[in-house]
């Protein structure tokens with residue numbers, strides 16, 4: 001499936017770590033749909049070297065940037081405009097990390113230095129990315145900025161730990177900055193609330209396997225894959241969604257509006273039959 005839906009569009013894609021990453025699939029898709037972009041990730045993630053393959057496959061350049069560093073971000077946006085030959089039409093923020101989750105620290109016993117680090121990486125970095133783009137006037141009118149989030153921002157999923165709070169903060173930043181970007185530059189800002197997906201970030205969550213099957217059995221359409229998420233992102237980068245902004249868009253096979261499904265119920269009634 002490919003067309004030139006994004007022809008002439010330029011952007012920056014954050015967060016492609018390996019071929020499982022949602023950002024990886026978005027980059028492959030954006031390339032297939034005719035966009036030009038710069039890939040970026042934290043300098044430490046570059047050490048894996050995987051991203052070089054993606055750069056080659058999508059004819060794109062890589063500019064390392066720690067998304068919590070304003071200096072790195074300024075360098076990134078300035079160079080991206082130079083490389084791509086103009087202002088940007090889209091930005092994907094596909095970044096998440098909690099030190100407390102990584103180190104198995106329980107939510108009732110959080111390490112607050114770790115909490116601050118995870119909050120900066122997972123949520124405040126979205127503000128930093130947008131503030132940098134704003135100050136450098138890097139976005140074209142009718143551009144589109146998208147970040148990825150998870151429904152633990154609205155409902156309780158105990159093992160999601162402090163990432164739930166980070167995602168709530170991230171979604172709020174989308175609305176707050178989206179207002180300013182909309183009124184000044186007609187740029188839209190949205191978050192996509194994606195199904196649980198088997199990636200490096202996702203599989204760090206305790207009990208993730210069980211949780212993925214629960215979500216899959218609950219959702220009428222089943223879990224949305226990383227590839228399907230990437231397809232949805234392309235629609236948001238395209239001109240077909242110009243008036244969608246300040247939204248948290250659920251991309252989860254219907255999970256977010258379910259109570260219980262027959263498939264889940266069967267697990268609890270098996271003994272009654």
Ligand SMILES: NC(=O)c1ccc[n+]([C@@H]2O[C@H](COP(=O)([O-])OP(=O)(O)OC[C@H]3O[C@@H](n4cnc5c(N)ncnc54)[C@H](O)[C@@H]3O)[C@@H](O)[C@H]2O)c1
Pocket residue numbers: 014015016017018020021022023041042045065066067068093094095096097121148149150193194195196197198199200201202203
């Ligand atoms: N996997 C899931 O189940 C799931 C569900 C809903 C939402 N999401 C969200 O999707 C996004 C992408 O995650 P993914 O599942 O593709 O996993 P992933 O591990 O492939 O991607 C996370 C990325 O964040 C990058 N990153 C971490 N610290 C950074 C920093 N300081 N500066 C720049 N980049 C940094 C990592 O290098 C990595 O590329 C995240 O926001 C995640 O929370 C994931």
